Amino acid sequence: MEETEQNVVPETPKRTDFEQRERVTAKYLKEMREALKRTKEPKKKEKELAPKKLELLVTIVNRHKAEFYQDLIQQFEVNMQMAMMARGTAAREILQILGLADNAKTVIFSVIKQDRIPDVKKALEEKFTTVNDGKGIAFTVPMTSVVGVAVYKFLTDNRKEVKEG
């Protein structure tokens, strides 16, 4: 029994052991942090490379305001827009009988990146409420597929990629 108790006595070497372990763990921690950094960076790149989803933005506005809204939407990295002549049918019978109703509308189809939708939504909402006679309706339909890399690049307005490739 006494002998075993004597064995417990050497405490000083234990301390150095502890210090050594601390040093080792610090070294490991440093290495791990560096490794984490290395793994994080390429992940970011992957995220950037993933194809962005596209949506079809449909905007219905008065015909004489069509160009204004097309220009507005174009600011949000939109490369292709189609506008077609249409007429509205909201209830204005009395005005129509008097020949005062201006129901000429334009439907604008724009292909837009999904991540730009909140911005364009905000801008359109503001213009719909503030611009005189600029009231309109807008909504988006998600696009499920696009065929062709060049077509996708064109629709996403990715000019840099197209130049390099």
Added chain:
Amino acid sequence: MEFTHEVIFCIVNDGFGDEAMNIAKKAGATGGTIINARGSASKSAESYFHIVIQPEKEIVMILVPSEQRDAILHALYREAGLETPGHGIVFSLPVDNVIGMNKSVGAENK
């Protein structure tokens, strides 16, 4: 993803757009947009289904809350469908990010 609104497309022969709109209004729609278009169905399909497809068409677009969709689709199918002179084809698409419908709708979409 939940869609609060749907857009109903109703493709009818030229001149039946307003009639389709009236039917939709009776079923609860408030307004719509009519676009002029041209059909291009194949001749063989025309003879097979015994319908004559006149090239001049009108596309009626109606944006409605999702819960109104079924009523309007049914009404259009019954009264402006393929069996009627309008030869209507009706379908709907779910849409999101709806702007400009009215104030209560805008509050829902926040």
